[in-house]
Amino acid sequence: MQDQRIIELIGLNKHDQALLALYKNFPAVRKMIRLKGGNAQDAEDVFQEALIILCRKVKETEFVLHAQLSTYLFSVCRFLWKDELKKRKKQSVLDFESGLSTMEEQQWEGWVEEEARIGLAEKVVRELGERCREVLLLFYNGGMKLKDIAAKMGYSSENTAKNQKYKCLEAAKNKLRDMKQAIQTI
Amino acid sequence: MRNELELIATIEKYLNNEMSAEEKAAFEKNMAADPHLQEAVALQQEVMQGINNLHLKQKIQLARKRYYRHRNLTRWGLTGLVIIITIISILYYLRHHHTYKEKHAVVELNEQGQQQWADADKRLIPQVFVINAGNDTIVETKGGLVIQVPANGFLDENKQPVTGKMELIIKEAMDAASIMRAGLSSTFGIQLLESAGMFFVDARKDGKIISINPATGLYIERPTDTLLPGMKLFKGNRLADGRIDWVNPKPLEQDLTPVDINLLNFYPPGYLDSLAKWGYNYRNKKFTDSLYYSFSDLFLYPSYLEEEGEDVDNTPKYKHTPKPCGINPARIKAIWSNKFQNTLLATREFEERLRYIYKTDDNKVLDLYVNNLDKKLSDIDSMVTRLITGTLKQQFLVFAARHDGKVKISSILTQKLRQYYETKTSIFMEAVAKTNREFWNKQMQMDSLINERQVKHQKESQERTSRLFKEELDLNLKNVYHQLGYDTGFTPRIPTNKVYKVAIRETGWYNIDRFVNEETATRTSGNYTDPKTGKTATIKYQPVSFLVNKQEQFDTLFVYLLPDKLSSFMRLTQVNGRYAENLNEQIKYKLVCIACKGGRMFYYLLSGIEPKVYTEIELVEISQNELTRVLNREGSAQQESDVQKELAFFRFYNNDVKRQKRNAELEELRWRMFPIIYHCMDAK
The missing domain is CATH 1.10.10 (Arc Repressor Mutant, subunit A)
Known part of the structure; x- marks a missing residue:
């Protein structure tokens, strides 16, 4: 599916098809996370969180797509996983080259923080x-x-x-x- | 509707952008003036985002399910536990090159140069990949097959590597629907099979048949989410009636992916869990390593166990059989290093086996894996089954059945690593034993040192106390004699046991002595009337107490009274946070408080102590030299040196208490850990 179509669908609240299309990127993410010391469950968690972040961002009016959606998704996943490794205090986090530019990292960091804030509200609703x-x-x-x-x-x-x-x-x-x-x- | 609910409705209207321009302006004006309203709006917005997120998560779960359903295995029948993957290779292709790509699924001759085609050949649409035969190429099909074509992976009819552009033609039926649409069946003779997908591989160069180079082969991956044991590769055999029969099953190879060896857990099962349970920092690998490896000395000197079996203070909390059994930690240390990165050992698969290797208690089992790095993991599993019996053997049979492959490695490196393993294991054992020995020897020396100093300090304290007692007694005696009108020009003698016996004959002196002695010993006031003269003498003691601010913040705190007429000091003991003592009326006292906190010194000084309650005593920081100076100025030389001596001892003692505590904990931890490292031992 075309990226533009996916964005349109998300904008229209028709998540089902969009998410299924985005899920095609999962194997690549899983492979990356396995190589970086995670297991399948870690991959699922990271991927799903990244989907949430991406979907919300896409809906925001000021969102401009600079690269392919899959690239975005992959790079958010990389960031999330690096963050998670840091939390688990694995020594290898130092060697983890996220391959992201500082600007990107900062952007993701902002998004992830926002996500944590909304996570609290979500917990309340849940x-x-x-x-x-x-x-x-x-x-x-x-x-x-x-x-x-x-x-x-x-x-x-x-x-x-x-x-x-x-x-x-x-x-x-x-x-x-x-x-x-x-x-x-x- | 309640007011609160009205407000919520209004905010919602605002957030949903459903207000008219005027309404919106008015609302925003209100908001600017009312922080409560601002907060309410922010909260409501967050709640709405939360609802959104929850909704999204549900949708993601749904998408996940659908995604897996698409990819999942198709299971047919009960008996088969088999993947059918067909490699039907290499064809001869004559003329109708273009039609091959288009509508017709088949050309005239099949890959073996025959005219026989199965129904499936005709029904499945081919996927054609044009690749360069001279390069390494990876293609991914629509169904998710990943095919790795090595450079020079194909040979022409003269057995020469194909060069330039060539076509790779794939047909696949990966799920139940397409398998059935293609008219494929999943049988092996009369047995039903369970299929994870079927595919057909064909290759042509300019319409001519080319064959797979047997030296390189194609490497095909079928990603799956659940690996079923016993899956095999079947070759397809076209039958005259258009069906395909699957024959010649071969086990699948699973090449292993090495991961960072430092991320794997090579500790015995339960090791980290136990440390976590006992409240240790199990994430500190330096600590967990050094503790675990320290156990290896028992493999060098098994007799240690017998010695250690008896606990130091004769309360054997733990009793272990004096025989090391289990995997030698030094061997684990040898392999859990960067040297073994990118080998068979640096895989999740080996990590899983290691848990069971620990259960075998047999170092030979571990050796098998380390010494056969160039072999397939499943082959080593099979070798292990010959060494062991029982349920563990079953477990390794299960491992072997997984057909886990290998990690590619050169034979020279294998040799080198084998040697490394042999030598390092013994070196580590020696080193650990030596370090352990040196550590505990050092600790023993320190234990005896602290003993010596403790004895010395006790002796000095006793001397000081008795000297002080004697001096105060003299003072009191003189005072009482004076009050009773006796001559005080001589030095009063000190009552001892011997003199006491003699003194019974000298009533007057005896009584007085006893009185003074008693008052001095208990430091209480008393009256005495001389029966001969009728005169009364009084010794007066009055209570004083001190309360130091925030005394719990100090590591140690000493409160001293320096008496002007006596040569040494009195250290006050603390009761319920208060330091109390009785003041002798005839003596002037100074108060000195000295405290330590992490190597820093604090002090407080006050002269002219009166019998009352002192509170709000605030200590200030002071350097060691300054403190010496102050003590010299305020007290006599004897007092100063006594105080310094005492301080030095307590500083030393407090540090050593920490050391002793740490050692005791370490010892305790080692004992608790024993059954986990050597689990054939019984813990008591």
């Missing part, structure tokens, strides 16, 4: 009650109509559904604020 989580996911990503959501979740009216959504958002916001405060006090 740990909400099952119903809340489902409502939020349906509202914000399913592209479903309000009426259908109400029917699917068994709410008596569209208004109840809407109210429920706001209540869940409120719960998530409060939890996130508490967590951030807790982190700060630590």
Whole structure:
């Protein structure tokens, strides 16, 4: 699939096809990570995180594609894996030539940091009650109509559904604020 | 709707860019003035990003599943455990070169120059790769086969290497659907097979048949996510009815990929886990290495074990049979080095075997792998099965069945590494034993040194205390005599046991002596009335105590009182954070506090101590020389040298306590680790 088409699909929230196309790059990433001391699971983790980062970035309006998407993906993976090795304090991290320019590294670093921040919010949403989580996911990503959501979740009216959504958002916001405060006090 | 929910709805409208221009401007103005609103907006935005991420992750999982489904193996039948990979090579091709590429899947003659074609030949669309025969080339097919064509990999009819442009023609059926569409079946005689894909390889040069150079061969990889044991390569045999029968199965070779040997774990199973469990830094390879390799001296001197079996303080926490069994750590040290990079040993496959090699307790098994670096891993596995029995043998049979290949290596290097292994193992053992011996000898010397100094210090302290006691007693005696109106011009004698017996006959003196002696010993106030004269004498002691600020921050803290009338000092003992003592009314005292913290000295000095509670004593830093000067100025020469002596001893002692503790821990750790290194021993 053409890169431009993939970007279009992601922009339209049609992730399924785009992701499947991007997944074709997985073997190369896995090979790289195996050579650099990781196993298949590491490769999966790194690759999936890179996909998330890439998808979000692609959606941002200021995103300009300077190279092939696969190159981007591969280089984010390299960066993530180097980062991970550093965390595991393997001695060989010094020898790990990421093959990235300093500018690229800095860019990836910024992206990865942002990802960690959003990761916290994601954790909060993930740990909400099952119903809340489902409502939020349906509202914000399913592209479903309000009426259908109400029917699917068994709410008596569209208004109840809407109210429920706001209540869940409120719960998530409060939890996130508490967590951030807790982190700060630590 | 509640106000809070209204707010959330508004923020959402803002974030989703659903506000009119006026609304937006008003909202942003509000926001600029209200930090709470700012925070609420930021939080909500993050939550929405979080929802997005979660959604994306679900989608990624889905994509992952679909991706694997596409690539996964097709499993047919129950009995077969076989990959069918067909290499049907080399064809003769006559005239219809162009048609080959296009619609027709087959040309007139097949790779053997015959006219027989199977159904599959006709139905599968060929993929044609034009390559340069003189170069190393790698091609990847649509189905994911990776084919490595070495330079000069093909021969023409005269057995001469083909040069220039040539065509490589591949047909493949990698999943169930295409296998069935092609009308292929997966049978071996009457047996069903389980297929990981089938392919056909043909090569032509200018329409002429060319054959694979048997000296180089083609190297074909079929990437897969799950390796099934026992997969084999079958050759396809076209049958008259258009089917293909699969014959002549051969085990697949899996060339091994070396990884950085330093990233592998060659320690015995449970070694790092145990260290982690016991709270040691298992990531510090310097530490884990030195601990592990230190065990190798027992292979040189097995008698050490007998000695060590008896614990030092006669409480045998650990008891081990006096026989080293297990893999010699020195051998592991020899191979776990950069010398063995890019060999069979630097592979995940060997790492896996090593875990079981440890279980065999047989160094010969390890030797087999190290001494056969040029062989296939599976061949060595087979050799191992001849050495061992039982369930472990089963395990190595399983290894052998994987048909793991080799890492290419020259025979000269193999020879060299073999020698390296032999010599280094014994050198390491000697070195470790020597280092261990020297270390513990040194520790023993230090142990006796600290003993000596401790005894000396105790003796000195006793001398000092008794001297102080005598001096204070004299003082008190003179005082009491004076109060009772006796002559104080002579030096009062000191009561000893002997004199005491004699003194019973001299009532007056006896009583007084006892009184003074008692008060001095316990340092409490007392009254005494002389029965002869009726006069009363008083000795007065009054309590004083000191509280030092943040005393827990110091490694050591000493609080001294320097009495002006006595030659030495009194060291105060600490009770509940307070240093307390009783002051003799007749003596003037100075307070000196001295503390150490990581080699730095701190002090505090106060003269004219009165009987009261001193708090907020704040020590300040001082150099060693300055401290000596201060002590010289404030106390007598005797006091100064006594204090210095004592300080020197405690500095030395505190350091040594650390050393002793470290040694005890080390000893303890070695004992705990024994069963993991030599696991045939029983730990008690």
